[in-house]
Amino acid sequence: MKRSWLLSSILTAGALALSVTNSFAEPVKFEFWYGLSGDLSERVQEACKKFNESQKDYQIVCTSQNAYDTTLQNTIAAYRAKKQPTIAQIYDAGTLDMMLSHAFVPAKKLMADNGYKIDWDNYFPGIANYYATASGELNSFPFNSSTAMFYYNVDAFQKAGIDFKPDTWEQVEEAGKKLKAAGYECPFGFNFDPWMTMEQFSAIHDQPIATQANGYKGLNAELVINKTRFVDMVKFLKKMQDEKVAVVKTKQLGMDIVPAFGSQTCQMIMTSIADHGTIGKTLPEGVKWDVVPLPVFKGTERHKSFVGGASLWVLAGRPEGEYKGAAAFLNFIAQPDMVQWWSTVTGYIPVTKTGFETMKANGFYDKAPYKGRERAIESLTVTQPTENTRGIRLGSYTQVRKEVSTALEAIFMQNADVQASLDQAVERSNAILRRFEKTYSGEKLN
Known part of the structure; x- marks a missing residue:
């Protein structure tokens, strides 16, 4: 009887101790490294x-x-x-480096x-394909996704007598000349970012990079941008620069394209959604402006643009x-309420179909501050992906x-x-690609 009472007391005390221990258990801490800064870092x-x-x-x-x-670099x-x-x-440019590192846990497995239970087909193909294997399985989770868009000052267009949206590059040049004649010093501001100038242009014109x-x-791929319509694009931009319709705006020169547009220094730019x-x-309150998909050359069939931004990789060995x-x-x-919150406070687009449809149903894109952002989804889905x-x-x-x-x-x-200049860039880039191929000799892309 005594032993039974003693055993019962010990078990009860042990259960209480375990309960107290669990109730005060420290949460499991884990780290997340990201590359955003400024306002986006705060978000x-x-x-x-x-x-x-x-x-x-x-x-x-x-x-x-x-x-x-x-x-x-720091993650590697x-x-x-x-x-x-x-x-x-990890941003889009680092995707292959991460894939071949084998230093991650695939998204589906995790x-x-x-x-x-995740409906992987719920991700927009134009977004998911960038981070997926050849069979379509995601290695990482699309996170802050974007694409390049064309911004223009509607008020300035109206003052210059321009009554069209710039759908083609020829129209951009025409609008630029009218803006110049109306006294605007920087009709179209641009910088040297290859993501917009080369990559997005090539995609919407269905040109290989x-x-x-x-x-x-x-891994034996070679750059070919010196033999495609990208050469025509660069020559066209140079022509507009010579006409003083296009003006270079970079941080090094004192003002990049986004602040140039926000300060109404330049009336047209192309930048991320x-x-x-x-x-x-x-922009000052009351100024009318709009955003449309990037222009194409006249007579060109428009194709889908590339997704930009970054995805989240879960690293092995933890x-x-x-x-x-x-x-x-x-x-x-990934929950719809968080997807809408993230898009609201940043400008990044929802990466899932349900997230996008929920935001549309909630009237998100009908509200003045967010109107036009849905066109980025249209730009990414206007056609099925090609090679x-x-x-x-x-x-x-x-x-x-x-x-x-x-x-x-x-x-x-x-x-x-x-x-x-483009021939030299291709030559140097191909040397970089050959070094990478040698480093990962024997590796196969899945």
Whole structure:
């Protein structure tokens, strides 16, 4: 009897101790590194706070690396040192580098292992294909997705007697000349960003950037932008610059394109749909402006544009508890209310069909501050993906972009020959691609 009472007391005490221990258990902490800065960084921090406040089992620690390329470099270095975060935001240019690193847990596996049922077909193909395997399985989670759009000052158009939306580059030139005649010093502002000038132009004109389906079919891809209509585009921009219709605007020269448009210094620009919110906050109240898909050359059949931005990769080699937290966070930010919140406070577009349809049903795109953002979805889905419009899967692509940007700067700032400059950029870029191919010799793209 005594022993039975003693055993019962011990078990009861043990159960109470376990209950107390569990009730005061620390949440599982895990890290998320991202490359956004400024206002967008604050929005990421807000999303992380919302997740932490929504439950008590996990605590995500979110740290900005201040730039996309820095995030990629720091993530690779941290993985080699076995100090990697659980989640890393990697931009589009780093996709192949991450794929071949094998340093990640595939998106589908992560969610299935942790009990989440995801409708992977719910992602817009134009977005998902950029981050998916050849069979269509996502390696990472589309996050801050965007595409390039064309912004124009409606008030300035009306004052200059322009009664059309710029749908073609020929119309952009025509509008630019009228704006110039009306006294505007910068009708069209542009910079040397290859993402807009080269990549988006090539996609909507269904032009290849590289062989092997822009790299999707093999590591032996070679850049071909010096042999496509991109050459015509650069020459056209140079012509508009000579006519003083197009004006270079960069940070190095004191004012980049977005502040140039927001200050009404320039009346037309092309930039990311993600800048829609910033522009809306910057322009004086009452100024009429609009956004449309990027222009095409007259007589061209418009194709879908490329998705830009970044996706979230879950890195291998972390404790199991952190993966449970990562899956919970990724599921949290994919909910329709969070999708709408994220699009509202940033300008990035929803990555799922249900997210987009929910926002439409809620009247989101009918509201003045957000009107026009839905056109980015239209731009990404106007046609089915082709070999030229699925995306770009080239190694060390950050360096390739740099070579193209350098060539464009020489053309527009030093009056260098267009063809010779692009030939040189291609030659240097292909040398970069061959080094990457050698590094990953024997690897096959899945």
